Structures are given as C-alpha cells and as structure tokens.
Amino acid sequence: KAGVTQTPRYLIKTRGQQVTLSCSPISGHRSVSWYQQTPGQGLQFLFEYFSETQRNKGNFPGRFSGRQFSNSRSEMNVSTLELGDSALYLCASTEGPTSPLHFGNGTRLTVT
Amino acid sequence: DAKTTQPPSMDCAEGRAANLPCNHSTISGNEYVYWYRQIHSQGPQYIIHGLKNNETNEMASLIITEDRKSSTLILPHATLRDTAVYYCIVRDQSNTGNQFYFGTGTSLTVIP
Numbered sequence: 001k002a003g004v005t006q007t008p009r010y011l012i013k014t015r016g017q018q019v020t021l022s023c024s025p026i027s028g029h030r031s032v033s034w035y036q037q038t039p040g041q042g043l044q045f046l047f048e049y050f051s052e053t054q055r056n057k058g059n060f061p062g063r064f065s066g067r068q069f070s071n072s073r074s075e076m077n078v079s080t081l082e083l084g085d086s087a088l089y090l091c092a093s094t095e096g097p098t099s100p101l102h103f104g105n106g107t108r109l110t111v112t
Numbered sequence: 113d114a115k116t117t118q119p120p121s122m123d124c125a126e127g128r129a130a131n132l133p134c135n136h137s138t139i140s141g142n143e144y145v146y147w148y149r150q151i152h153s154q155g156p157q158y159i160i161h162g163l164k165n166n167e168t169n170e171m172a173s174l175i176i177t178e179d180r181k182s183s184t185l186i187l188p189h190a191t192l193r194d195t196a197v198y199y200c201i202v203r204d205q206s207n208t209g210n211q212f213y214f215g216t217g218t219s220l221t222v223i224p
Contacts, residue, residue, distance in 0.1 A: 031210050043214035056211050090155050094210050103155030
C-alpha cells in the first residue's frame with residue numbers, strides 16, 4: 001500500500017495569510033491526525049478526525065482548523081499566520097485504536 | 113503531557129546492539145508502549161509496540177519489565193542508518209481517539 005502522502009512538501013507564506021495543507025491517508029485508514037513539530041516544543045497534537053468528525057483536539061488556537069472528507073483525505077487550515085506557526089506539520093493515519101500511527105513526511109511551513 | 117522519560121542522547125558502535133531505555137512509571141494497565149524513530153526532516157517511523165509481553169519484529173525487540181514501569185528498545189546490530197531520534201510513547205488503548213504524547217526522545221548516534 002502507498003504510505004501517507006502530504007502536499008505540498010514545502011511552503012512559504014507571509015504573516016497574516018492563510019494556508020491549507022493536504023493529507024491522503026493509507027488506503028483503508030479512517031482516522032487521520034495532525035501534529036505540529038517545532039524545535040522548541042517538539043511534536044504536539046493538533047487534532048484527529050474519524051469518519052469526517054473531529055474526535056480530539058489539542059491545545060491550539062482557533063486559527064488552526066481541519067476537516068476530513070468522505071474518502072478519508074484530510075486538510076488542515078491555518079488562518080492569520082504568525083511567525084511562530086513556522087513548523088513541520090505532520091499527518092498520520094491509523095486503522096484503529098490499538099494500531100500504530102503511520103506518519104507522512106510532513107509539510108515544512110515557513111512564515112516570513 | 114508526555115508520560116515517558118528517556119535519556120537525551122546515546123552513542124552506539126556500528127554493528128553492536130543499541131539498547132534504548134524508557135521510563136514510564138505512571139503507566140496504567142491498558143496502556144501500550146510504542147516506539148518510533150525520526151530521521152531529520154522526515155516523519156516519525158513506527159518501530160514496534162507492546163502491552164506487557166516482550167515483542168520482536170524485523171526491526172527491533174521490545175523488552176518490557178514485569179511491573180511495566182520501564183522498557184528497552186533493542187536494535188540488535190546498529191548501522192549508520194539507525195542514527196535518529198527515538199521516541200518512546202505510552203498510549204491509552206481505551207480512549208476513543210488516537211492522541212500520542214511525544215516526549216523529547218533519545219538522539220542515537222551510531223559511530224563507525
């Protein structure tokens with residue numbers, strides 16, 4: 001099976017703009033999670049979607065949002081970008097609650 | 113918050129076994145231990161997981177103590193490609209979501 005695919009791989013945006021990142025999970029995986037990784041904070045959970053519904057949400061401001069489509073593909077959106085949003089954004093999918101997460105290689109977002 | 117404690121860094125000679133320890137003294141009965149590794153600028157890669165029995169796969173072995181308060185990941189014959197940050201994660205099997213708490217991990221350097 002193909003792995004988790006994230007697009008784009010790199011992105012440069014300006015403060016105040018918004019951005020949408022895309023994630024295609026492994027075929028058959030219905031749960032998709034998003035994580036933010038920065039040098040200072042490490043890997044932090046953003047949110048999880050299952051069957052088009054947000055099931056869990058991390059401690060991030062409302063500027064961070066996401067959605068999942070009927071084919072399990074997911075997008076996350078960050079509005080009114082700040083310099084501190086510069087990070088590697090990782091998407092992961094899983095078959096179920098006792099199965100491991102499988103991560104994509106992420107989208108590197110730089111906010112200038 | 114991360115529920116695990118790992119040494120920040122370790123070295124291992126190429127060809128030797130790498131033993132990476134993890135403390136999870138507050139683990140509860142239904143929580144699994146997962147191990148991931150991350151090579152710079154890539155997504156975390158799943159290695160192995162277990163509940164209370166020792167586990168082995170093609171990548172590594174996982175040894176969990178009888179009281180389940182600590183575990184050790186063993187890479188039997190370390191190669192230069194095993195140089196990465198290794199994360200030990202405790203995940204609640206019973207929660208309805210798939211939220212992983214990543215700590216700071218162990219940076220393993222395999223030395224030629």
